[in-house]
Amino acid sequence: MAKMSAENEIEMRICDYLRRHGRSTVQDIFKELKLEKSTVNRHLYSLQASKQVFKTVEDNKRPVWNLVESMNDEQKAKPEQIKPEMTRDAIEEKHVKDLLKSGGLKASHIASKLGQQTQSTNKLLYGLMEKGEVRKCSKSHMWTLKNDQERNGSGSDRKLTSVSGMSQTFDVIEELGDGGYGFVCKVKHKIDDKIYAVKRVEFNSEAEPEVKALARLDHPNIVRYFTCWPDSDNWMSNQETNEKSNTTGSSTDTDDTNERSASDDDVADDEDDDDDDVSDDVTLGMESLTFTESTSAAKASGQCDPTNHRTYLFIQMEFCEGGTLTSWIGERNYGGKQRIPLEIHRIFYEISSGVEYIHSNNLIHRDLKPDNILFNDGKVKIGDFGLVAAQKNPSGDPIERSKRKGTPTYMSPEQENLRNYDEKTDIFPLGLMWFEMLWKISSGMERAEIWTNLRNQKLPDQFCERYTAENKFIEKMLSVTPEDRPHAKDIRLNLETFFSLHQNSLSQKTI
Template sequence: MATKNYVAELNEYAQRNRLKLKYEYLGSDGPDHNKVFSQKAIIDGKDYPKGVGKTKKDAKVKAAENALRCLLDGKCQDLTENAAEASTSAETDINFICWLNEYGQRNRLTIKPMETTRPGPNNAIPWCSFMVGEKEYPAVSGKTAREAKEEAAKLVYDIINGNKTTDEDAKDKNVGNGQNEMPTVSRFTSEFEPLEHLGKGAFGSVYKVKDKQLKIEYAVKIGCYKEKSLREVRTLSDLFHRNIVRYYTFWMQDTGYDESCGPTTKFLYIQMELCAKNTLRDWIDEKNKESVQNLKRREESLRIAQEIVCGVEYIHSRNHIHRDLKPANIMFGVEGEVKIGDFGLVTSDDDDEERTVCKGTPSYMAPEQRKYDRKVDMFALGLIFFELLWKLSTGSERAKIWPDVRRQRFPEEFSVTFTKEKQIINSLLSEKPEDRPDASAVKAELEEWTQIFNSHKASHQENQTV
């Protein structure tokens, strides 16, 4: 049957029955190196099932075969289904990611993959969506990040070519973050049960929520979307460390939750690990209410300082600068471990253009105001370490000594009580960035001092019991 000349047979049939036959070229799909062509036969004004092939000639032969089988065997319904299967089979040979990139070049549109993960029953599930120009297409999941990206590209292909609508895909693919076609606010309220408003900042608000299916509590940060707001998402997705607030996924919607943005602004939702409500700022304030400076505070401060520097060392190892280290941005996990958060001002360590303007909280900001590197984080770390150790009873007392501390001038009692800690803090507060140690050196020094401190403490306790 494959050797038959279906085009000649159909021509002969049309002539014999005095029928008007013509072919209509339906176009092609796919990249230039892997196109799929379609044609259909029209007999006396009636359309017959299209033929699909790797060349126009193949498509015409298949169209003639389909029309003949309809005319001679009455199998038009079967042929319609077979034609759809043939089209699908041809599509499986298309590299949809390449097709999408070529589509973007051809139409002068920017193509951006938006790769994320979401928590699953056993582990994180990769998801991907594509921004094509200004339009965001729905997200699709996959077993691997590559599979999710391929499925997302195929979905864009199907929507652009009219093979599927976003509503159909919402049913078929468990779409996660569509655009106008879906009531996107339902993503937040349908997947999560909002439990508590945790706080509000420059970015927006943070909510404590519970995943309705997993019964796990998370924090979701909601704010107005800006191009720069994705910087925090990109950084969080690049970080996985015990002392960094864990990131899970993000999505964008047209509507917020108790939030307001401009009429054309989208909302950015960031799902993160839920930390304890009290921050390091609260911990310091509570310690400052105690009547006397005690040994327990020093011991706890050493542990906290070590964990902060471990987190900073990891951030720097990933080529990032936090730029806004301060007690209010440092939290605690469920086991009391330190968690560095709020990466809204993070930047790359090799992005000179981004680092020409100094940003952060003025009281923790390093002296260098324009060109700077990761050593700005070390300066802030020195101030935090001092604040961990030293009791400042009132805001006016803090305001009085803070400028001196920034210039490496400490209260006399502090210098006597915390000789080793003062030495470390002094190096961190060096005016010249090149004189400050890096995180790895501080980490090693703190570990060594903690061992000595604990040894002295144990000896002291032993002497008291004798």
């Protein structure tokens, strides 16, 4: 009863305020009454349900509340003149879109501006993403509004269409990702009318490993490669010219090529973001194929002078329209979708099968993470081979590598700290991803705590109680000592044995 009295008292105070001040916004009320914004909102909607207050919403403005008893006779006689009210979710979605009109924002920043919990903001953002109104960059975690061309699936990319090798063969539908070392576009072939992803990178010796790896790998769980071709282009935007002309220095590492640096800032961004690694929409599913950092001897010698013609390599690949594993996880952490163990094990089985195939070809992926696990036609596709490397040199000896190359959140301890490591470095992120697929993480704070423990083989007690078999496998995969981790083949066989999974039983779509 005490709780009811307190609730009634708050509603009486709100009604009294509206009686004295008339038309007011939520901000006006909670500031004057010194209450939490969420509390005032909750009680206003309760009062609205009991027909004690009503609200009106004008274009591009916050909703205004007033007492029903203050409604004038004309409004009472002609209620249709009052603008039809929006649902609470629609209003909040509008506020989110209004904030994004000024530029990209992280979910945590949006939540702060709206006075919400980040989890509530994430639910709104993913709802808008499903409607095709916003997108999230998997690299910066910034949410942005889609323009009309993106929402309609039309438009063109002047960077690609300016190159004769593209414009003669493809119609560019939209740009999927853009980075300092290349970008990917969704295109439609002018002859066969099929949709592809085309990646453009500067053509030098460091572009070769990714192309050669894609060309030799033929597996149902790896993004399919079609062809590649070189082309030259003297077009460059002013911004790109400035960026290139201001770039100095190059890496002196003696590692194999195409390595992505993991700086301290990268670590901070990954660990600090409140909605780290939650979602990408369909078009962002191919964005992970874009950002390949390289250190070029040609750049160091000045051969890539932005005033000269440049040669690019265009890589034509399968377009994966089903989004990323990041998106899949985000929809279950924040979007309300259920986690179904059988579905999870099937997805993980296909990931493991793809990794097993990569390792069987004497290669290491080195950047396995949810952003790089794509879906197409309901099947898993491993993408982004920008950091692919040989397990051993032609003589069969270990290769000395640079430290801290990859994505900090998912890289193995040896990849972060040692110069010699083998294919077992890919098993560590597999363990992290399997856990992430099974276990709901609702906030950035919760993730930061769980992730630190997880990387040290400390799984939550509730997880171990619920997933008695899985937790033992994951713990082995997260072993600090690489030799203690299972091979990808062992993981696949264990999935078949313990969860009755087999490739023949996976003929149906995974998702």
